[in-house]
Amino acid sequence: MSIVVIGKSGQLAYELQQAGGDNIVCLGRDDIDITDKAALADKLDSIKPEAVINASAYTAVDKAESEPEAAALINTQGVANLAEYCKVNSIFLVHVSTDYVFNGKKGSPYTVDDTIEPQGVYGQTKADGEKALLNTIPASSCLIRTAWVYSTHGNNFVKTMLRLMADKPQLTVIDDQIGSPTLASGLAQACLYAAQNKTAGIFHWTDEGVTSWYDFALAIQELAVEKGLLDNKIPVLPIPSSQYPTPAKRPHYSVLDKTLTRETFSSVQPAHWRAQLSAMLDALKSEQSNTQ
Template sequence: MNMVVIGKSGQLSFELQRLLGNKVTCFGRDDIDITDLSALTSVLDTIQPDAIINASAYTAVDKAESDEKAAALINTQGVANLASYCKKAGVFLVHVSTDYVFNGSKGSPYTVDDAIEPQGVYGKTKADGEKALLQTLPEASCLIRTAWVYSSHGNNFVKTMLRLMAEKPQLGVIDDQVGTPTWAKGLAEACVYAAQNKTNGVYHWTDEGVCSWYDFALAIQELGIEKGLLENAVPVKPIPSSQYPTPAKRPHYSVLDKTLTRDTFSSLHPAHWRTQLSAMMDELKA
């Protein structure tokens, strides 16, 4: 199968390249401009892909609040362009979105049919990208929402916590934002499954289980010491979001319901977030 990944440097694209090896062509921002339909078309026509996985996104959540134009170009216009190309060329498109399309006030896991109500620019531009995809390519696309993604590659919460725990005498971590961590490796496997099987529809993919950022940080420290990535434990204090103001509003509860995913992606079995975290940290140690 001739597969193309849009994105080359991010956590998801790293895992996709590792999973697919020479069976995939990856295009970074220097190789393809998804914000320009004619430029995008000229590049993709030379490949003639059977399926495209869009792993590119503007993900600087706080920066997006003052840089809406740049976020919208990638998260909305870029997705619209990819959908238009795929419709014309008869190509299946897998697109990755976010828990930030929800307002975070439901208090129980969000299903794929729940109303989207983004609270900031990042979430809005991702939601607008979803709408563009589903309006243009409803029968030949798979939209996968995910959350709290990390990997052994790139910058993320896990690696930041390990660094700060080695440098600081103590840390404060937010305990009133609840979701589910996601190892990018599992997300990559879901994207490839969707592309290979042309799994149509809207789905949610995260690891299993639920935690706060505080719970996640405690697990990172515990496993970090166990695996020799940290020498000593430091005090980690739970703090409310109000003590750590950010330009963008975060959803307080953004657990994603995966019932439909478990039924449809039946050969894949999401593991508990702590199991996945342990496996990723083994990679870091190696």
């Protein structure tokens, strides 16, 4: 099955290429401009994919507050353009969205049917992208919301923590934002499943379990020391979000309910975040050994 992935350098696009092999064509910014309808059509016409996975997004959450037009161009208009092209050409589209479409005030896991109420520009542009998708091709698209994505590739919270824990005498990490981490390779498997099986609908995908950024950081340090990625532990202190102000609001609680996903995605199932973190750190250690 010929699948085009929009995105090349990001964590998810990288993992999709690893998982999909020769069936995957990853198109980066130099290859395709999803904000330009004509250029988008010319490129996809030349490939004629059976499915498209949109793994591209404007993800600079704080920067989006001062660059709303740039965020909307990719997260909203780009998605609308892709959806329109896929509708005309009868192509199945898998689109990845975010927990930031919710306000974070619910206090229990968000279901796929819960009302979206984004709190910032990034979340609003992603929510508008969701609406464009669902208004255009609701029966031939899969919308997958995810959160807290990390991998051995690219920049992410886990790799940032490892670097800071190696360099700093102590760290402070926010303890009042609650969610579920997501290993990008697992998310990639879910996207591929949806594309290959043309699984239409709205679904949530994260790793299993719930944690705070603070507890996630503690687990990173504990496992990294155990595996020899860090020499020793440093003090990691919890702080409230109020002590670390950012231009964009973060949802305080953004756990995503995966009941429908577990029922529908029969051959791929989420694993617990701690097991996934351990696997990622093993992979990172292996990569580092191979480059030494």
